[in-house]
Amino acid sequence: MASSESGDDSLYPIAVLIDELRNEDVQLRLNSIKKLSTIALALGVERSRTELIPFLTDTIYDEDEVLLALAEQLGSFTALVGGPEHVHCLLPPLESLATVEETVVRDKAVESLRKLSEEHSAADLEAHFIPLVKRLSSGDWFTSRTSACGLFSVSYPKCSVGVKSELRQHYRNLCADDTPMVRRAAASKLGELAKAVELEQLKTDLIPLFVNLAGDEQDSVRLLAVEACVNIAGLLSHEDTESLIMPTLRQCAEDKSWRVRYMVADKFTDIQTAVGPEITKADLVPAFQSLLKDCEAEVRAASAHKVKEFCNALPADSREQIIMTNILPCVKELVADANQHVKSALASVIMGLSPILGKDNTIEHLLPLFLAQLKDECPEVRLNIISNLDCVNEVIGIRQLSQSLLPAIVELAEDTKWRVRLAIIEYMPLLAGQLGMEIFDEKLNGLCIAWLSDHVFAIREAATNNLKKLVEKFGTEWAQNTVIPTVLKMAREQNYLHRMTCLFCINVLAEGVGADVTIKSMLPVVLTLAEDQVANVRFNVAKTMQKIRPLLDANTYQNQIEPALKKLGGDEDADVKYFAMEAMAAVPAS
Template sequence: MEKLEDQIQGDEIDELDHISRVALLIDDLSNEDPHAKLHSIQRLTQIAQLLGPERCIDELIPMLTELIDRIDNNPELMLNLADQLGKLADYLGQEANSVHLLKPLELILSSDDSVVREKAVASLKIAGERISSETIYTEYMPLVKKMRKGDLFSMRISACFLYAFIYKRLDNERKQYTRGKFEKLSKDDTPMVRRGAAQSLSILADSLNDQELAKTYLLPILKALLSDDNDSVKIQAVGASVKVAKLIDDQAVVKSEIIPPLRTAVDNKMVSWRLRFSVAEIAADLAGQVSKEIADTDIIGYYETLIQDKEPEVRSEAVAKLPELAKNCSPSAIVERILPILNSYTVNDQSMHVKGSLALTICELSKYIGQKNTLDFIIPPVTQLLKDSPTEVKITLMTHMKTLAEIIGDKEFDNHIIPGIISLSTDKIWRVKLAVIQFIPNLAEFIPAQLFQDRLESHVFGWLSDPVFQVREESIQILIKLKEKIFDQKWLEDNIERKCQEFHQHEKFGIRIHTIFLISKVADNVSQGFLNEKLIPYLVKLGRDPVPNIRFNVSKAIEKLYPKLTNSNKLSCQEVLQEMEKDEKDFDVKYYAEKALKAFII
């Protein structure tokens, strides 16, 4: 009974402590220190959870509304408040109570900071999805009207998004009204407003879902925005073109009305490179909205220009989208018009970003053009990238080899790709070797085990004696993974024994010492019988090596492996350690021997 009372009392103390912390957070909303305000704003949901829906509506939201006037010159506070207001919708009880969030969000919508404004619009979208249909007409639409008529361009930008978000919840009469007002905003004198209309056109297209209106309403707006004098407006309109094209069932209209402005943007080198970049972003997706005949002629027509653009950012994006383009075009068009450019131009590009994009996508291209075309057009740039590219490009390329191997088959992969990988395995840059090592388990999964053993196994075990520690360390881990994924316990143990036999009697002490590290690392992955019968004798022998560095590392290894030793091996190891303990010439040998012997005493 006393314990129960103590627990109840403890719970009451915790609750009081929680209440006091929340009270401090509320006080901090009025604090002059912006850091204290920010700390409190970021925890508004905690405050709301304690206050409950009624007090949130009656006390917290009015307090936040007043707060906006005092922090409107601090973008960080405004951004966090806009974000938190959207989250408060979950703490207001009934969904209809989200209407109380409209007032504070309305004040934030007029912010000059686009990031703050976008966050407020996102929160208002959450509120708009929850409020009742009646409230939409009495509260939400008047707010949007006020935004649309605002003197500040930022308010009219917000109106574009709010119209697009709420459109699907309106009745037919108000939908028609909204379409008219949105069209008017798309023709606003201020470029920033037109840009906002272009950006929100994608959202409106999702809500519209009407093929006839797509042609008669959305398409004229899109065409006007794509022909705008301001590049930033056109950039956003390009992003909306795919959404509009998806709604239009007449492909001839897409070909004659949407594709030509995009071609003009690509061909006009005087415009912003960002506009051409935006076309590169959507061109492959747009190809999926038209027939392959149109894609092969019209879209590939300007894609050839994009992958040879003077700006590396544009070239990189165009190359990155090539698999998607290939999926939506005929193989012959890709082979005849795109791949020759990759072979003669892109593979020699001076930009690492472009080469990186090529390494990321070129193997996947093989899925869409068949084995013969892959051998003729994909293998040459792949082998060149493996030879002449920066380390990061080589690493990226290797991680995407599986698709290529599946398409060309084991024999061709062995003939064309494995020699390049073998060459990289002895690269002067250790990070390249490390990347090859890390790629080996994946490679072993998609080539036959016999091919792996014949062509790569010797290189894998050769890394065990690499002069770079990270390479040796990783190669041991890879051997363990290969045992688990491809081979078996016997394969691992046979090869470990062979390498220990080779290492322990090597004339160079730098190789002999690898025996110790190898045994220590694989001890948990071989059988205890194999460890004691085959590996521990090498440690005992190295314990009498003339090099002190080897002897004291043997002591460390014996100390670590002591729990796994058989009684006979414990006696042998103890004898070696006692010999080293008597070494008066080298302090380290004596110290580590004494330290290891303590394990035997325990």
């Protein structure tokens, strides 16, 4: 405030910022950086350029979180320094931030620099931005050289021919850098640069770099080259892809490092899209088979995840033949794989093969695999199969499904793992719609009732909501004949948890079955439970009365509900009293 008292208000924002940035409290320094835009507005564009930005450039020695906030702020500072014609004044502090040791700060500085590069005119880019890229790419510390890799693709398109040639040379140097971290950064950005350069330069300059990086001594570099392969292959003709890319890709698919093979498996369908159908048939099918049989479980799991997508993208004229001859034998082996992650990955996609292969092949070849997976000892495998049953139903029909898979589903309904039981409950309404009322009542209705007495609360809760969905599907008459009598019997069971479940069911069923059924069948049971010895049951009665109140006429409320609530309102238990009072307060005055 001293500067303000001395009459020099113009210095106040910078003075405050200096004081705050020198403060020992990191949070205070962080807050001051976060309000930089406000300070810049107070200073005006000229003083922001001539005072604020130089000050920030000279004081970049701070905690990483403060530097990170600064790097982020500067990326959207263009308007505050006078617009695109002055944007280059923001480069010095960001250049310094792009050289710091902390990776997240460097990455954020590069992100902001990339954003600012778009706001440079072609002349300003060559005058200010390109020299920055060159300085970073030839810096003494590897940190600056790794940051430089992310700036080539955004600056290259606007440059003159001579400058483009220089940039490609700088990038070649980075790809051959002594430090693996720099080569990794270059490999990770190679695909991006490939999209920016001209086709001729892609073939003559960048593809040799890709080949070298894919053969690097460090597997962490080689696996990043695989990612670049996707972008590069998508830019080339079929002939060029076959001659320039495929030899290296085949080498990567058989790399001695499982991490490289894993990356190939993970990117396999992207590679498939990039290289096209002919190369897929000739080269990728055998490579995919090899990956599905890989000695490393991580590679097999990544490949298994891609089975459906890969098969779906095969050329239509030879899809079935390729799957049956080349892919299905591998899939059959994976169903019995020793690793549960591999089996789980396969189970999440294998159902998707049914629509591709059709009814006959599904019944003959896939159903036995589904059955084997439904009986697998790993819960996640069983869950993944159950979750995708509708894919098979669409192909083979519900009759076939009920004959072949329903017995296994019934068995899983009593699985010791509660999450498996939960998955089956969640699938039940869909299965009910597919089976129809008659088959559902015969095969599955008993399970739905049994779940209401499960020892796990999450199962009882899910079973209660499941009943509501079934009533919506099959109607009130079905509910009166099939569900409600069984639910109401639970009110007489010794286990108070079952009596509470009865109330929960009434809560969700009342709206679905309507006022008449609620008043005649369910309300008497609710009133009986109001006298229950267990306080938890009594306060749930109050909650149920509040829930069903909108369905009841005034006469029923006054003669039956109100007296019961008043009695509960005088209950010795505080919770019962509270919920009874709440229920009465929620009733609109008549």
